[in-house]
Amino acid sequence: MGKFENNKLEYKKEILTIINDYVQYEHCETYIYCANENRRCYLNLMFRADGEFISMDDIDLQHCGTKNKLEDQLVFLKKLKSVLHKLRDDYLASDEPLPSELKIDYNRCEDTLVVNKCYDVLSQDRDILIPEKRCQHWFNQVENKEVANF
Numbered sequence: 001m002g003k004f005e006n007n008k009l010e011y012k013k014e015i016l017t018i019i020n021d022y023v024q025y026e027h028c029e030t031y032i033y034c035a036n037e038n039r040r041c042y043l044n045l046m047f048r049a050d051g052e053f054i055s056m057d058d059i060d061l062q063h064c065g066t067k068n069k070l071e072d073q074l075v076f077l078k079k080l081k082s083v084l085h086k087l088r089d090d091y092l093a094s095d096e097p098l099p100s101e102l103k104i105d106y107n108r109c110e111d112t113l114v115v116n117k118c119y120d121v122l123s124q125d126r127d128i129l130i131p132e133k134r135c136q137h138w139f140n141q142v143e144n145k146e147v148a149n150f
Contacts, residue, residue: 011087012113015080019106022076023059025049031142032104034084035131041088042131043081046139053143101131103138 019030028049035042047054056073084102091098101118 014083018079028108030106033135034102044135
């Protein structure tokens with residue numbers, strides 16, 4: 001395994017450490033959506049804890065050194081985004097193409113991490129929605145899949 005592959009494993013570990021440090025729910029699954037388009041990075045998260053889906057706006061985080069829930073969320077997102085920016089920079093410095101989209105599913109109970117990548121330039125296709133809409137579409141698919149499994 002080359003240096004670049006080792007770095008990707010380190011980024012996965014760093015992402016998991018951040019989630020485990022900040023997310024209070026012991027039995028949860030974390031869904032992270034990241035899009036890199038036109039030199040911009042879009043990031044959003046959703047959690048499933050005790051069978052319930054929780055958006056980033058409603059998540060209770062471990063105390064991040066602030067007394068404000070919104071500030072805690074921003075600290076958490078900034079830490080995750082900094083890892084994703086470093087990963088993007090490593091992709092750009094390597095021969096490997098940069099994914100335009102990452103869908104990350106981390107299950108804390110099973111200690112599994114699944115990363116799905118897309119390499120299409122999605123924003124140039126008029127039929128494909130902006131990253132925020134694609135993210136919401138994926139989150140809806142995850143929620144509907146979970147409801148169908150019960």
